Amino acid sequence: MWGIKINRFVILVVAFLIFTLGSSTGTAIEILVQPGESIQAAVNNTSSGDLIIVKPGNYTENIIIGTQNLTVTSESGNPEDTIVAANNPNVNVFNIRANNVTINGFKVRSAQYAEVIGIYLAGCSHCTISNNDLSENYLGLYMSNSKNNTIVDNKMSLNSKYGIQLMHSEGNVLSNNSADSNHHGIVLENNCSNNNLTENMAGSNAGYGIYLINSSSNNLNGNTISKNDMGIYLTNSNLNIILGNNILENIRYGMWISHSNYNRISGNTINESNWGIHMNSSDNSTLSGNILAFNHISGLSMCPACDNNTIFDNYLNNTFNAEVGNRKNTWNTTKKTGINIVGGPSLGGNFWANPGGTGFSQTAPDKDKNGIADIKYNETNFTDFLPLVSVSNPEQQAPSVENSSIYLINSSTDLTNSSTDLTNSSTNLTNFSTDLTDVTAPKTAKVPVTAKSSSNEDNTTEKDGNQ
Numbered sequence: 001m002w003g004i005k006i007n008r009f010v011i012l013v014v015a016f017l018i019f020t021l022g023s024s025t026g027t028a029i030e031i032l033v034q035p036g037e038s039i040q041a042a043v044n045n046t047s048s049g050d051l052i053i054v055k056p057g058n059y060t061e062n063i064i065i066g067t068q069n070l071t072v073t074s075e076s077g078n079p080e081d082t083i084v085a086a087n088n089p090n091v092n093v094f095n096i097r098a099n100n101v102t103i104n105g106f107k108v109r110s111a112q113y114a115e116v117i118g119i120y121l122a123g124c125s126h127c128t129i130s131n132n133d134l135s136e137n138y139l140g141l142y143m144s145n146s147k148n149n150t151i152v153d154n155k156m157s158l159n160s161k162y163g164i165q166l167m168h169s170e171g172n173v174l175s176n177n178s179a180d181s182n183h184h185g186i187v188l189e190n191n192c193s194n195n196n197l198t199e200n201m202a203g204s205n206a207g208y209g210i211y212l213i214n215s216s217s218n219n220l221n222g223n224t225i226s227k228n229d230m231g232i233y234l235t236n237s238n239l240n241i242i243l244g245n246n247i248l249e250n251i252r253y254g255m256w257i258s259h260s261n262y263n264r265i266s267g268n269t270i271n272e273s274n275w276g277i278h279m280n281s282s283d284n285s286t287l288s289g290n291i292l293a294f295n296h297i298s299g300l301s302m303c304p305a306c307d308n309n310t311i312f313d314n315y316l317n318n319t320f321n322a323e324v325g326n327r328k329n330t331w332n333t334t335k336k337t338g339i340n341i342v343g344g345p346s347l348g349g350n351f352w353a354n355p356g357g358t359g360f361s362q363t364a365p366d367k368d369k370n371g372i373a374d375i376k377y378n379e380t381n382f383t384d385f386l387p388l389v390s391v392s393n394p395e396q397q398a399p400s401v402e403n404s405s406i407y408l409i410n411s412s413t414d415l416t417n418s419s420t421d422l423t424n425s426s427t428n429l430t431n432f433s434t435d436l437t438d439v440t441a442p443k444t445a446k447v448p449v450t451a452k453s454s455s456n457e458d459n460t461t462e463k464d465g466n467q
Contacts, residue, residue: 343394
């Protein structure tokens, strides 16, 4: 009997010790890093679920993270006072190799090293990179073979290559980031799919604001893309949704779509570039609800190899609205009730205006007041059978040019305070350099410049330090 009781007691003690040790092992801890101490040393002593808080100061080191579920954050949340600069030219500043890692609130610098990346994610998922300044590096942020990560509220400026680059990565969210004054702003390359790019700013990049290469089924929604050489460039990229973006004052093209099919391009404002949208060898896409206004050479151009695209309910107000290479595209949808882009009661074709107020849709008759012209609109290589006209009491405000001194008032001819001579924008055209680094090139061009396809110059070699 006593033996049985002792055995039971031993079993209970062993069970208690196992439970206690297991509980202590799984308890997350908080590690505070002071200036003069090492963030990497703190990382090396972490377990899953731990939190590292970094005090304001300057830290010179390269940090490799292999611990799952780890958070590394600045105490202040202010990137300006917590700076991490590279110490080793062969390792990126933050090199993440684990899932569910959060990096928040740092200014990340490559120091004097030419090809160090600010934050590099390799084969990671469910990581969060937020509120960091990733400027003045080779690449601000580089993601390879990673999925379902969140990149939000970061600044990537003055990087010698790109602000953000994704390779072979899917299901990621890039939101409210600023990618300015890099070579390209945001680049998705080689089988990047199902990524959501929302409300980012890509401006004043020497090359392209947003660049998709061999990347399909992505969403670009509500981004502001301005003053780049080219706003959005898609090549060999299909089934993307480009929705509600402001694409303004880009030097050559607001948007270039090359060898890319089945894309939906809707609700975008594309103003004051040389060409608004250019399509090259691209088929079966839908362009609807876009505003293409005050582009200096043409609003929409399509090469002879573009077939079976549908273009309707767009507002075009350019000196020359459309250059079209064949008659194999459709320029209106079936007439039906619905508020169109200029507030009329019917959906059908497009609104054809010009800055002088004498465009077809500005002068065409509409006896039954249904917002559809009584006659079709014929141009070289296309016919809009249901062109829109302005109505006296529109159900929505007519399109306007944002951030411009030019306003459209109910699609009428009232152009006020215009500082741009739009009537002569096709004259005195000067030669345009194709060098993407020449951001001082004029905003008019003599002939279209063929955009380059993906090349070695744009195929970044993965640089991952000691991987």
